[in-house]
Amino acid sequence: MDRTERFYKIDQLITERRLVAFKDLLTALEVSPATLKRDLEYMRNRLRAPIVWDRDAGGYRFDKLEAAAGAQYELPGLWFSSQEIHALLTMQHLLASLDPGGLLAPHVAPLQARLNGLLGTTDDPAEEIRRRVLIFGVGKRNMKLAHFEKVGSALLRRKRIRVSYFARGTGEITERELSPQRLVHYRENWYLDAWCHLRGALRNFSVDAVQRIESLETPAREVPRRTVERELGPGYGIFVGRDQDVRWARLAFSAERARWVASEHWHPQQKGTLQEDGRYVLELPYTDDRELLMDILKYGADVTVLAPETLRERVVAELARMNDLYR
Numbered sequence: 001m002d003r004t005e006r007f008y009k010i011d012q013l014i015t016e017r018r019l020v021a022f023k024d025l026l027t028a029l030e031v032s033p034a035t036l037k038r039d040l041e042y043m044r045n046r047l048r049a050p051i052v053w054d055r056d057a058g059g060y061r062f063d064k065l066e067a068a069a070g071a072q073y074e075l076p077g078l079w080f081s082s083q084e085i086h087a088l089l090t091m092q093h094l095l096a097s098l099d100p101g102g103l104l105a106p107h108v109a110p111l112q113a114r115l116n117g118l119l120g121t122t123d124d125p126a127e128e129i130r131r132r133v134l135i136f137g138v139g140k141r142n143m144k145l146a147h148f149e150k151v152g153s154a155l156l157r158r159k160r161i162r163v164s165y166f167a168r169g170t171g172e173i174t175e176r177e178l179s180p181q182r183l184v185h186y187r188e189n190w191y192l193d194a195w196c197h198l199r200g201a202l203r204n205f206s207v208d209a210v211q212r213i214e215s216l217e218t219p220a221r222e223v224p225r226r227t228v229e230r231e232l233g234p235g236y237g238i239f240v241g242r243d244q245d246v247r248w249a250r251l252a253f254s255a256e257r258a259r260w261v262a263s264e265h266w267h268p269q270q271k272g273t274l275q276e277d278g279r280y281v282l283e284l285p286y287t288d289d290r291e292l293l294m295d296i297l298k299y300g301a302d303v304t305v306l307a308p309e310t311l312r313e314r315v316v317a318e319l320a321r322m323n324d325l326y327r
Contacts, residue, residue, distance in 0.1 A: 006031065006039050007047070007075055014051065019059040047075065140188035141208045150213050151192055155180040158220045160197075164212040165205060173211065174198065179220035181228050183207075193232055195221045202231045245287040250307040253280045257302040266295070281306070289314055 006029050013020045013028060025036055040060070043049035050063040154161045162177050178194040181202070185191075190207040202223060253261045255278030262272060262280050270284040286292045289311055296303055296315055305312040 003039070007043060010039065010043065010051075011049070011075060014060060014062055019054065019057050019061045021059045025060070141206075144208075144210075147210045147213050148190065148207055150215050151180060151207055151210070152183065154215055154220070155183060155192075158222070160216040160218045160220050162214040162216060163205075163210045166209045166211055168206075168209060177216070178205070179223070181223055193228060195223055197221070202228060204232060246285045247287070247308055247311075248283055248285055249292060249305070249311055251282045251284075251296065252304045252306050253282065253299065254302040255279055257299060261299075293318060 009029060010025065013025065022033075022036070026033060029036060029039075031039075040051060044051055051060055052063045053059075054061050150161065153159075160177055160179050162175070164173055165176055166173050175198075177197040178192070179197070181193045181195065183190060183192055184204070192205045192207055194203060194205060195201070196203040252275075258274065258278060258280035261282060262274065266282065267284040270282060272283075273281045275281060292311070293314055296305065297318060305315050
């Protein structure tokens, strides 16, 4: 009989008999006196069970006055082991790093409080998990939480937003009305996939580049999920495009770097082949070479662009430009 079953058994015995002696509980549960005492204490302190010891009657009973005055007593419908609670708290810690006190925090906080209570005084409390599990966001940009919350609220309420958006590529600020479709967390930053009413097409927007936002009551334009996937899904990384714009890059990594790259995930449709000489050839689709170019350059001489020729020329030109800067 596990711990949860014992809680239900204790509740059943006291409810049916009105008064249960300590030895009768021991016999029914087949546990040690110390274990029974811990169970009773947990039910009283954690589950708010109105169990009292009636010295005159010589047994345990429910205190009707305490039950009427206190919080509602309810046995758990779902119970976690300490290992499961540790895993959930660790996931909550990871989630907090994705959502720095914004859209999801109010919904996650009650769960964390509940898990903290269930964890109790075990050897690895929640504070120890947060102290031992460190999360560093590399490349994460500062984001106004108010903007993030309004974007998330409009997304869930299916309403439009009006934003002033700073396009880093051109340095321009434009006023746009957007119908949010989905939020995407990619490489430590948040992006919004939305229907842009200014351009009359689907676009993605970096949430941290939103300089001003206004919530509207106008219903958002609904775009089928398959259309969003088709329009914004085929290319490499966050710079995506239509299917007809997709090209395939073919990259060869040195035998040394192959040990790392072979286990990396660059794109859902990527294809990888380990060559006889130890090199690793990676093939993946892309529509805009900006982000792919950055990832290629970080491997330096350990990567060779085999195809297409236009991508190879872009890498050569970028290397030449870097060489001129450092002369």
